[in-house]
Amino acid sequence: MIRFEEVKKSFKETVVLENLNFQVKKGEFVVLIGESGCGKTTTMKMINKLINPTEGKIYIDGKDISKINPIDLRRNIGYVIQRVGLFPHMTVGENIELVPLLKHWSIDERNKRAKELLDLVGLPSSEYYERYPHELSGGQQQRIGIARALAVNPDIILMDEPFSALDPITREQLQDEMSRLQEELGKTIVLVSHDMDEAIKLADKIAVMRDGKIIQYDSPEEILMNPVNEFVENFVGKDRLWRQPELLLAKDIMIKDYPKVFLSRTPAQAIERMKDKKSEFLIVINKQNNYEGYVTSKELKDKHAKIKMQDIKNKSIEPVHEDLNMVEVIDIIKNKHVKFLPVVDSENVVKGVITKSSLLNIISDLIVTD
Ligand SMILES: Nc1ncnc2c1ncn2[C@@H]1O[C@H](COP(=O)(O)OP(=O)(O)OP(=O)(O)O)[C@@H](O)[C@H]1O
Numbered sequence: 001m002i003r004f005e006e007v008k009k010s011f012k013e014t015v016v017l018e019n020l021n022f023q024v025k026k027g028e029f030v031v032l033i034g035e036s037g038c039g040k041t042t043t044m045k046m047i048n049k050l051i052n053p054t055e056g057k058i059y060i061d062g063k064d065i066s067k068i069n070p071i072d073l074r075r076n077i078g079y080v081i082q083r084v085g086l087f088p089h090m091t092v093g094e095n096i097e098l099v100p101l102l103k104h105w106s107i108d109e110r111n112k113r114a115k116e117l118l119d120l121v122g123l124p125s126s127e128y129y130e131r132y133p134h135e136l137s138g139g140q141q142q143r144i145g146i147a148r149a150l151a152v153n154p155d156i157i158l159m160d161e162p163f164s165a166l167d168p169i170t171r172e173q174l175q176d177e178m179s180r181l182q183e184e185l186g187k188t189i190v191l192v193s194h195d196m197d198e199a200i201k202l203a204d205k206i207a208v209m210r211d212g213k214i215i216q217y218d219s220p221e222e223i224l225m226n227p228v229n230e231f232v233e234n235f236v237g238k239d240r241l242w243r244q245p246e247l248l249l250a251k252d253i254m255i256k257d258y259p260k261v262f263l264s265r266t267p268a269q270a271i272e273r274m275k276d277k278k279s280e281f282l283i284v285i286n287k288q289n290n291y292e293g294y295v296t297s298k299e300l301k302d303k304h305a306k307i308k309m310q311d312i313k314n315k316s317i318e319p320v321h322e323d324l325n326m327v328e329v330i331d332i333i334k335n336k337h338v339k340f341l342p343v344v345d346s347e348n349v350v351k352g353v354i355t356k357s358s359l360l361n362i363i364s365d366l367i368v369t370d
């Protein structure tokens with residue numbers, strides 16, 4: 001829906017953006033993030049032609065926007081800036097109805113739409129429609145800004161640090177509201193932020209920018225789990241994963257080289273193996289590496305030499321799927337009082353095992369920040 005192709009921007013001699021190539025799909029929520037001066041606002045303003053690229057092309061719905069009249073273009077793009085910029089001498093209602101008015105909507109249509117939007121952003125129209133901006137708190141003004149951006153039902157909404165001046169509680173409320181609006185109305189949203197927590201919370205995709213370039217453009221999960229370089233890693237903050245343990249999956253925390261034994265082995269062989277691996281258990285697998293159970297010294301004790309793992313394996317521990325998240329894994333280990341958990345894929349092939357000590361290692365890695 002929005003596509004940047006080899007976009008470069010210079011102000012006089014100074015290059016502030018280059019090699020910008022990225023795409024925002026319809027209905028996607030994209031957050032541009034990076035340090036002050038890295039080019040976020042400039043990137044965003046090129047989408048509604050408040051700034052034009054020096055080189056390269058930007059397409060919206062396949063159309064080269066350099067060929068579209070800026071006023072026409074902006075009518076279909078809502079824009080919310082940090083300081084909402086409401087007109088002080090107009091009421092809340094008049095502020096919201098401004099663009100519909102410019103689009104020659106009838107008075108009834110305009111009123112109806114403004115009232116609908118006020119209710120949508122959580123400000124009852126009966127109470128707020130007639131008020132003036134100075135009679136509203138900062139957070140309420142920001143909501144009006146959002147309502148106004150939505151007034152003519154644009155497909156695209158651009159938001160430049162819309163929540164940064166708000167207190168944490170109001171910020172959270174408005175963030176939740178934006179998430180809801182995006183889900184309900186299917187808007188394509190590009191939002192600029194300084195705040196990684198905000199980006200992770202809202203984004204389908206995050207573009208991490210530095211010195212006029214996009215360093216990584218990925219889902220929040222990917223950015224957290226697989227930062228492309230140290231800059232992104234530091235920007236994300238090492239401790240963040242720990243604050244979002246639901247993003248860590250069983251497959252990320254399991255030991256891949258797990259102690260195992262085939263169905264056809266004898267107790268003596270198994271005991272040897274446990275000594276070798278310094279493990280208190282072995283996962284029993286078949287030739288296809290499917291989970292068949294496990295053995296510990298308890299199952300192996302005093303067993304006839306000819307008996308096979310097949311006959312003595314214990315199945316009381318259920319394996320977990322490799323995509324289960326860490327919060328659920330910890331829950332199972334705690335509630336079932338197990339010392340280890342086999343991890344399998346959808347075909348019941350054993351991929352690894354999570355033990356209490358492997359979990360502890362992960363946790364201590366995560367909370368040690370340098
Ligand atoms: N009109 C302009 N003329 C000259 N330089 C400009 C102009 N607008 C922006 N710049 C420069 O371009 C660079 C990127 O600015 P931009 O506003 O896009 O940064 P930003 O990432 O939004 O920063 P912040 O987080 O502080 O808002 C900065 O170095 C800025 O000084």
Ligand SMILES: [Mg+2]
Pocket residue numbers: 040041042160192
């Ligand atoms: Mg900016």
